Amino acid sequence: MIAWQLRDKRVLVVGGGDVASGRIGHVLAAGAEVTVVSPRAGLHPATKQHIDASDRITYHDRTFVAADLDGADMVLTAIDDVAVSRAIAAQCRALRIPVNVADDPPCCDFYFGSQIRQGPLQIMISTNGRGPKLANIIRRRIEESLPRGAGEAIEKVGRLREKLKERAPGVGGDVSRRRMRWMVDLCTAWEMDELALLSEEQMERMLDEGWEKDSVLSPEALGVGS
């Protein structure tokens, strides 16, 4: 399993019913540009609401035509006609466009799973299409067990990593490895709720007094959380 980023990807949704509306909400939240193809008569109220509310949806009031695939990075079908769904999936395969056919796991190149999002932290629970309801139950348990401030900690660590890359630039090779090691030392020594509290100024001190001397300062030394 790999995590695919949908930001600015062009996603075609064939269908406008209940299931389609959920998919549309999902890919919109992930930052995709969405095209919806479905006769207006078949639109679920939630789908109508998405179409009315978002300027990142292009809507066509008709059934699917092959030209809809032009420029699509990804295709989702959620229509009741199995033969049509599978024909669209076959066209996508031929064009190497990843496709998901609702309620037909063997026809899918990818799955949505159940997700948790906390800022840059994303957790996906997938059952390969086998147990969507169980995935939801597991998602709730995981939500309850997440360390406090996890999303914020990742945000701060990402910011610190950017600053470090400006100070010690270069991708690959020794500098890359040294940066990686230092970041690992920091993340191991600090608790997540401490990392979450790091200020810009404390990051700079951490680089000046830590990185430059090949060591990691403690939260206490930086006055974090006090």
Place this chain on the structure above:
Amino acid sequence: MIAWQLRDKRVLVVGGGDVASGRIGHVLAAGAEVTVVSPRAGLHPATKQHIDASDRITYHDRTFVAADLDGADMVLTAIDDVAVSRAIAAQCRALRIPVNVADDPPCCDFYFGSQIRQGPLQIMISTNGRGPKLANIIRRRIEESLPRGAGEAIEKVGRLREKLKERAPGVGGDVSRRRMRWMVDLCTAWEMDELALLSEEQMERMLDEGWEKDSVLSPEALGVGS
């Protein structure tokens, strides 16, 4: 974020060092067909071991050439030369082949994140490349909090769903919705460690005496776990 299935996909790995060896292990475990391109002198011992041990790896003892992209479903680069990495990424984009460039998040169409696997249950923790170490820490916490028998429960529920589809076939429409509702009722009424214990025979009884009468039997009624 979506979960991408790598089973039988053709994955090209450019590079053979430490990072490449980790990637190779990851995509092999996910069932991919792997091609590794890297001069033998640069192979990490772990990469050598993968190449020797797996019949799903094709190895080329040389640097990357454009023709390596022919037929690739996905490309991973893990080499120290940034200019070459980025040139490969650009070629992949032009050919619409998803690419991941190690240690260069903005150049990636997807990320690996940190993963948990229990049979059909897959959990991915992604920080959009911002905090790989924190992703690992969060992974360990999640592992500790997973309900007992989660993977097995998903396996059994998937099996029951297949049986149900044989009994009440059809994709889309009313029958699809009725099946979905019944499965949700079941997964809500039963605990995960109970679902994990379902036998084939109990599944059949569940369908005969539950589905056919539009109800869900309790674990006690089926004698599960007793």
